Amino acid sequence: MKNPRVKIEQEEVLSNNWYTLRKYTFDYQRADGSWERQAREAYDRGNxxxxxxxxxxxxxxxxxxxxxxxxxxxxxxxxxxxxxxxxxxxxxxxxxxxxxxxxxxxxxxxxxxxxxxxxxxxxxxxxxxxxxxxxxxxxxxxxxxxxxxxxxxxxxxxxxxxxxxxxxxxxxxxxxxxxxxxxxxxxxxxxxxxx
Incomplete structure (x- = not known):
């Protein structure tokens, strides 16, 4: 079950050379109920x-x-x-x-x-x-x-x-x-x- 406090808005591949580096832009609901936009990079090399x-x-x-x-x-x-x-x-x-x-x-x-x-x-x-x-x-x-x-x-x-x-x-x-x-x-x- 996906976390309802996270909404992925954009996914961008920054590098797909050796493994894959993606930049995610997402909205995250804070503990007080407000939403904030965040951006993070995640490196996917497999498990x-x-x-x-x-x-x-x-x-x-x-x-x-x-x-x-x-x-x-x-x-x-x-x-x-x-x-x-x-x-x-x-x-x-x-x-x-x-x-x-x-x-x-x-x-x-x-x-x-x-x-x-x-x-x-x-x-x-x-x-x-x-x-x-x-x-x-x-x-x-x-x-x-x-x-x-x-x-x-x-x-x-x-x-x-x-x-x-x-x-x-x-x-x-x-x-x-x-x-x-x-x-x-x-x-x-x-x-x-x-x-």
Missing amino acids: GAVILLYNQEKNTVVLTRQFRLPTYTNGNATGMMIEACAGLLDRDNPEECIKRETEEETGYQVSSVRKIFEAYMSPGSVTEILYFFVAEYSDDMKVSDGGGCATEQENIEVMEMPFSNALQMVASGEINDAKTIMLIQYAQINGLVRA
Whole structure:
């Protein structure tokens, strides 16, 4: 059911290059009953999925490292980010997407994943809903080196590390990607691996 306090008056495509940037002009009814005209931009890149691979026996997690231009242009001196494996749905359902992305990026072929929640990551400007998953992995699930999809210009380093290192990297700011922090904290709170 649409919100009766919002009336979209105009939608304009500002960019349709990599993804779609739209400008919306709309009327919004304030709490006092009056209406005001507003304009906002929304970036539509589709929805995505993210996963934390963990191994209870080894007490490890698998993360990735890759260059992220937006962080580089906003003060990240190297542009490199340590993240949980993630990708866009590309018309797949979230579970199928994350299984595909896990194999492409990390080289692990997981058959069983568990959705833990979903969240808007930047609701003030981006339309994306991100579906969060966890899955236990083992060495025998490794089917390739991973590294991403060459046709998508991905150059991803796979990082298996002790969970305690991942927690320390969050505390030090070396891991500063929101989705990854959320998954690491989820693993800690729910005892998926030992701190």
